[in-house]
Amino acid sequence: MARLVILGAGIAGHTAATFAKKWLADAHEVVVISPNSLWNWIPSNIWVGVGKMDKKRVTFPLAPVYAKAGIDFRQAKALAIYPEGKESDKHPFVTIEYTGQGREGQTEALSYDYLINATGPKLNFGATPGLGTGSHIGPHTVSVCTADHAAEAHERLRAILDKARQGHRQKIVVGTGHGTCTCHGAAFEYALNVEHAARQAGVRDRVDIQWISNEPYPGDFGMDGMQLGIMGYVTSVRIMAESLFSERGIHWINSAHVSKVDAGRLEYEQVDGTTGEEAFDFAMLIPPFSGVGLKAYDRQGTEITDTMFLPNGFMRVDADYTPKPYAEWKASDWPVTYRNPDYPNVFAAGIAFAPPHPISKPRTSPRGTPITPMPPRTGMPSGTIGKAVAHSIVNLIREGDRAKLHTASMAEMGAICVASAGTGFQSGQAVSFTMYPLVKDFETYPGTGRDTKRTYGEIGLSGHWIKYILHHLFLWKAKLKPGWTLIPE
Amino acid sequence: MIKEERNFADPQFETAMIPGRFQRTMRHCIVWQLIRMVFFSVRSIGIIMVNLKNEKELPST
Numbered sequence: 001m002a003r004l005v006i007l008g009a010g011i012a013g014h015t016a017a018t019f020a021k022k023w024l025a026d027a028h029e030v031v032v033i034s035p036n037s038l039w040n041w042i043p044s045n046i047w048v049g050v051g052k053m054d055k056k057r058v059t060f061p062l063a064p065v066y067a068k069a070g071i072d073f074r075q076a077k078a079l080a081i082y083p084e085g086k087e088s089d090k091h092p093f094v095t096i097e098y099t100g101q102g103r104e105g106q107t108e109a110l111s112y113d114y115l116i117n118a119t120g121p122k123l124n125f126g127a128t129p130g131l132g133t134g135s136h137i138g139p140h141t142v143s144v145c146t147a148d149h150a151a152e153a154h155e156r157l158r159a160i161l162d163k164a165r166q167g168h169r170q171k172i173v174v175g176t177g178h179g180t181c182t183c184h185g186a187a188f189e190y191a192l193n194v195e196h197a198a199r200q201a202g203v204r205d206r207v208d209i210q211w212i213s214n215e216p217y218p219g220d221f222g223m224d225g226m227q228l229g230i231m232g233y234v235t236s237v238r239i240m241a242e243s244l245f246s247e248r249g250i251h252w253i254n255s256a257h258v259s260k261v262d263a264g265r266l267e268y269e270q271v272d273g274t275t276g277e278e279a280f281d282f283a284m285l286i287p288p289f290s291g292v293g294l295k296a297y298d299r300q301g302t303e304i305t306d307t308m309f310l311p312n313g314f315m316r317v318d319a320d321y322t323p324k325p326y327a328e329w330k331a332s333d334w335p336v337t338y339r340n341p342d343y344p345n346v347f348a349a350g351i352a353f354a355p356p357h358p359i360s361k362p363r364t365s366p367r368g369t370p371i372t373p374m375p376p377r378t379g380m381p382s383g384t385i386g387k388a389v390a391h392s393i394v395n396l397i398r399e400g401d402r403a404k405l406h407t408a409s410m411a412e413m414g415a416i417c418v419a420s421a422g423t424g425f426q427s428g429q430a431v432s433f434t435m436y437p438l439v440k441d442f443e444t445y446p447g448t449g450r451d452t453k454r455t456y457g458e459i460g461l462s463g464h465w466i467k468y469i470l471h472h473l474f475l476w477k478a479k480l481k482p483g484w485t486l487i488p489e
Numbered sequence: 490m491i492k493e494e495r496n497f498a499d500p501q502f503e504t505a506m507i508p509g510r511f512q513r514t515m516r517h518c519i520v521w522q523l524i525r526m527v528f529f530s531v532r533s534i535g536i537i538m539v540n541l542k543n544e545k546e547l548p549s550t
């Protein structure tokens with residue numbers, strides 16, 4: 001009996017675990033390690049952050065779902081990987097520290113035959129002075145990265161809107177809190193939803209909303225923008241994003257690295273070297289992401305973290321990590337099977353794998369501050385990669401060295417993205433995008449790097465309906481309710 | 490000034506497009522939006538099919 005251990009129960013980890021268990025049934029063991037007791041449908045945190053949903057509607061307890069599926073769930077955080085085992089026992093293992101299940105603080109060594117690192121990111125608030133400490137958010141700003149953060153954001157937003165109702169002018173800043181942030185879509189959605197909430201509260205004329213981001217322009221989204229084929233034209237998503245902001249009176253500051261946050265004030269540096277500061281009454285700033293800080297050791301106990309992971313803490317996989325200039329980046333640099341090159345029984349999925357380079361053009365300020373959006377790999381790509389990795393491992397368990405590995409290159413993967421611009425069955429709106437491929441491929445698509453017949457976007461009420469349907473569909477799938485395997489990633 | 494001209498009053502907004510009355514109505518017209526939802530769903534199924542088609546199998550060694 002083989003044991004597959006999966007570190008993390010986010011979109012990638014949960015998808016990998018549930019499919020692996022379905023395919024392997026009781027013949028083999030699937031173990032999931034996650035420090036969280038709840039699964040969170042993160043795309044709907046936006047609605048928690050404006051009070052349109054509560055935390056219970058975007059989360060559910062993992063333990064009963066895993067118990068029903070026959071998956072061994074350990075509520076614990078992974079500490080270190082020993083991919084060669086130890087001198088005394090050469091079987092590879094991970095060390096974990098429990099965070100729940102009545103075993104808080106206890107540590108354990110858990111052996112594995114195959115390992116998937118799907119830990120997701122560390123929310124690195126500590127990278128910006130004043131934004132927070134380590135992975136803990138500070139008191140000056142809010143975030144929507146977790147359901148708890150989003151619930152806190154709603155409480156503070158409500159207070160701001162109450163003050164506006166009393167006639168006090170309020171300033172809201174939304175965006176990214178560091179020059180190397182990713183996940184711009186979440187911040188973009190939140191800015192539009194906050195504006196919608198202020199309008200619904202009847203206080204829009206007393207609330208100033210400011211967008212601040214490390215993107216070169218609104219709509220870059222860490223993907224070097226998109227060129228959308230719409231109604232016979234090919235147009236930049238920049239026009240669409242700027243139009244959405246203009247229509248709503250939201251001003252933007254781009255190419256900005258937030259360098260310091262204080263109570264009610266932030267400082268920033270732009271890529272041309274200019275500096276500035278913004279006062280705020282309420283700020284939602286997405287933190288930069290890094291790896292969760294897993295360590296790795298060889299058989300002798302010597303640390304090999306630098307071998308298994310890049311300096312940013314994300315795991316090396318089958319990508320081409322050779323440093324090269326933007327002009328030489330290729331679609332083929334991106335990983336295909338997500339297998340660690342040194343340890344063939346170790347894979348990484350979702351945010352945990354190290355991308356070979358950004359997708360957007362890297363830029364540095366005259367002071368040497370990198371101001372480059374990092375590539376998004378959440379949602380649909382995470383699920384797709386998680387499923388492909390599970391498929392590969394199931395093949396390896398069944399067929400050994402003759403097995404075939406499944407591919408899920410982001411350079412050959414399309415994505416569907418629905419960005420909410422406000423809720424309401426009749427008053428809601430969302431921007432619906434499709435794009436192909438996620439990573440630009442100028443060899444196949446020399447014009448824009450993407451297929452403009454498949455890269456498309458529009459705004460309307462239907463987008464809100466789609467996002468609402470997807471919310472229920474993906475929670476249904478994650479809870480393994482009847483027909484869950486038929487719902488695509 | 491009609492609403493769709495409002496952006497030209499602000500230098501940061503002047504390259505953007507603000508929807509006029511017709512566009513705003515269509516964005517919330519239930520019948521039109523049902524049609525758009527079907528259209529977008531078909532496009533989405535196309536993306537899912539391409540992803541399935543592009544998932545290849547490689548030798549493990």
